[in-house]
Amino acid sequence: MEILGIPILNAVTYLPLIGLVVILLVPRGRDTLIKWIANITGFLGFLVSIPLILNWDSPAVTAQMKHGMRYVIDVPWIHSIGARYMFGIDGISLLLVLLTTLLGFVAILSSWSAITVRVKEYYVYMLLLQTGMLGVFMATDFFLFYVFWEVMLVPMYFLIGVWGGERKLYAAIKFFLYTLLGSVVMLLAILALYFKYIAVYGWENRTFSYFRFLEMGLDPSFQFWAFLAFFLAFAIKVPMFPFHTWLPDAHVEAPTAGSVILAGVLLKMGTYGFVRFSMPLFPQATREFTPWLMVLCIIGVIYGALVAMMQKDMKKLVAYSSVSHLGFTMLGVFAATQIGIQGGVIQMINHGISTGALFMIVGIVYERRHTRLIAEYGGLSHHMPIYATIFLIMTLSSIGLPGLNGFIGEFMILQGTFQVPELRVWAILAASGIVLGAAYMLWLFQRVMFGKCEKEENRRMKDLNLREVCTFVPLIILAVWIGIFPSFWLRYLDAPAKAVVERMQLTGRTISAQVVTPAVPPAPTAPAAAAGPAVPAE
């Protein structure tokens, strides 16, 4: 599958870079032109990703499937260390890639009037961030994965640090160091896997390929430490309790679009990392850690909700609600049942939609009033009915009203967890989140939208303009779509969820039994036809 002769995954990933280069060529000060280029790039980025889903089942694509991945690109990259340029997506990555391209576009569109200083740099960083995030969801070579993982960190640091609020430097550094700490430990684990592989299969077969690593039989103590290392990186990113305190600061200080991307996509890298890497690579360790992970998830759900309830700052409230929602997501994933994982992944998407929208909702009044304190508002429904409608829909989506997207995810997570008899109690505890969620979100809505509109500044606020409405329309459509026809989306998660579950059921012994003996090294993967001349890996 190619677009203009470029493999489609490359096209999707690097299209933002083209826009970036064009923006760099525009002289400083031509702000409108820069905005237009960025918006068009964002929109094109979204359009280019649509064929991914349209052609998903076309014979040309399914015929070239490898390891359950589609649109595979596999070319040699750094021969000396065995790193290859490997891209490929399965259903889980597909949904996350689509979410990223959509939210990227929406976030860029929502920045139009919010960003007034250093416009050029702002959009450059936004587009760079976009490429970094997409790469993370597509890379299947650990070296490549790590490169993208770090690439997306830098633009986010600048987005918070330059265009952020009052405590932007503190927040930016906290965000950066926190994430970096996790990723460095993860890098160590990746290197451990790398050398382990070399120790088994020899230096000439050196590789960073995720699929090769999967074939290794890993002994329990290695799994234990490697799982912990990956856990630190991903748990910080999710974030899971008690690694979550960078999140409220980063969210509160980040510009609106930064918060949207942060909540909508960046946090999903943690959850994605667990599903994609931690669980299949270290099934035994995951199972051993499951009770502890469940405890952390439940603490996240309840703790996040209770803390959210008492926040005075709207953005901080939404940020803590993220902690709660992601606790839910991780619960489903760690339950390691098919619908638990499906529910978890669909909840990642739901969270991206509803929380992304909620951050934009906060951003809209912030742009008009320059305050995020709940007490400063009240009675906005009188003068902003369209805003009120959208806010209400997204509130309902966030608290999991059936008919909208949140319910599907929550229910599947709960059912997926509940079906495992040992995990029932966690499902029951987590379900209390539906009460708390309603309490803090509806209270927020009431305090901001209901009551008398007493402040003169609030009375003068304008309702949404057409551009602002446009940023919400796709999110609302998706919220309803996932709520009413979830099967359309769940279909893509069937096979990958099943694969993870089956992988989790393997023990150390059966993994080694699957492995081809060291005497016969695994055949070097033939590069995809689309990816240039066939060069052997070694």
Place this chain on the structure above:
Amino acid sequence: MNGPIPYLWLIPLLPLAGFAINGLYGLITQRVRERKPNRYLVATLACGLVLAAFVLGLAACYELAQLPAEERSVEQLVFHWIQGGDVATTGYGAGAVAPGTVPFQVEWAILLDPLSAVMLLVVTGVGLLIHVFAIGYMWADTGFYRFFSYMNLFMFAMLVLVLGNNYLMMFLGWEGVGFCSYALIGFYFHKQSAGDAGKKAFVVNRVGDYGFIVGVLLLFATFGTFNYGRLAGLVKDLPAEAHFGILSAITLLFFIGACGKSAQIPLYVWLPDAMEGPTPVSALIHAATMVTAGVYMVTRSNFLFTRAPVSLELVGFVGVTTALAAALMALFQRDIKRVLAYSTVSQLGYMFAALGAAAFAAGIMHLMTHAFFKALLFLGAGSIIHALHHEQDLQHMGNLRRHMPLTFATMLMAYLAICGIFPFSGFFSKDEILWRSFASGHYVFYGIGLAAAGLTAFYMTRLMVLTFFSTERITPEAKHHLHESPAVMTVPLVVLAVLSVVGGWIGLPAWLGANTFEHWLEPVFRYAIRPEAPHFSHGFEFAMAMGSVAVAAIGIGLAYLVYQRRGVVPDQEMTWGRLWQALYHKFYIDELYDALIIRPCKGLGNLLAAFDLSVIDGFVNGTAAATRGSATVSGWFDKYVVDGLVNLQAWIVQNVSGVLRRLQTGVAPNYALAIVLGIVILSCLYIFR
């Protein structure tokens, strides 16, 4: 679409279309084109679509009735809602229901059977009348279109609730009506109390839903299906649980949900506050339809509840307790709508009492007659409130029968019905419940129910006397507005009045004729386990019925003496001391919940937020500070120790060289002297060695 009644799927969809069209039209007209939405258009569409749903419903029920009794269960698959991966189920009993692996599939399918047919007609029929009434009631309101779009959305959700063929669809409707209730209670959102009441309703309902959803999880994890029919098929040969088992757990959890939605103890607290909503909302949602969802749910799950005797007893116990407690709370309320609200809670208690005695048909019959007369009472109250320009305090009413004869006449019918006077509808349904409680051996329940019936007669008479008789205490401002309501409001009152009178005649007691209603519902309960009722003579049953009428008469007489003869008005009641205080303040339950649940929750939230800031972030910032500190130390070390060493070397070299430099004077005689001295010294060493 498929099936013998192909248009079933349209019935819920029609009001949904009304919601979407009116909502968008109103929003766009009002904000973008800055004009007022055309009220005629909005009202016609909203009511027209509900009318269409009602007519289709009638046709469907007619077709259903044409089928032979055992085939009266028509399912229609509309689409597959959720299709996920496999779920392992545990099975039930010792292999009675085998464990296995089933795909997680939820259908969007409609089920029309005698039970959902009754609900369908009540919801669309009463709903239609209230929609029409609301045209008049809400005409002057700026949120006219918003009101009707939410009302239509409510109709959609309620229809999904009663027409779905599985528990997840029921849950969708369940939460949907809950949301509409939230939105409509908070309709006058500029009032702080309205917003509070809406939020309270939703959150308290969510507490119930928590139970419901865990029950559904357990149900699916055990049986592997949400579908009523398939479930009934799985359990139909099972005996009742002797001890507390999985079925008891499931039904108990379901009942928690029912308590939330149908305002039973301990979750009833939201309903009286819900009266903040416009009166047609109170009539439709908080009296006739939504609050009866719990009754519907238990009845629908009859095959589960009758196999869990523990739960069923609890249902009955909670029912009668609520019936009595709420009747007590209703006694001295001053707000006309609050009296009716507590009355609703109490009447719902009756319905649950019926279910507790496994008299499901009696419960549903009371649900239906209650929908007629309570909707009428609320609409009548609305008509009064409308006429008195939003006066709701009974203190400022009185003698209204002269000014509003039609409202009076219609409300009188509803009043007689709720008091249980023969031959009004309420008599048949309420008496059937009391009789069934007695006949099934629940004598305590019967006694409490009878007492509550007396209280009901008392507070309803008080309400009628204080509004329509007694002395005229209307404020001059309200008096200026006083008028009988327009026809668009009174016609629905008349229709409901007729129904309040004749509604009970389809379910006559045995001493009077045949209970057609029970016979109609019978196929729904074919998988229930019901104890054989002991046989009593018709004469005895008749005597019991007359007994309950007599109790009602005592209540009426007492209230008449106090409020009409002695002319007591609400202001005078305040001097009645502790008893009045406790009843007027509803036994201080709200205050208790606030102190025991809400405040601790908020306190915990604050505590955890502080923990987050001080402990966790304290640790993070502490790490940062420690890093900075150690950096400072190593900086100092670098500067003074490491660099110090380097500099020391340089210093030594410099100083030593400074000394040595003096040797290199560059003056030839010095060198010559040094050479000579050297030769002398070396020579001496050589010679004196």
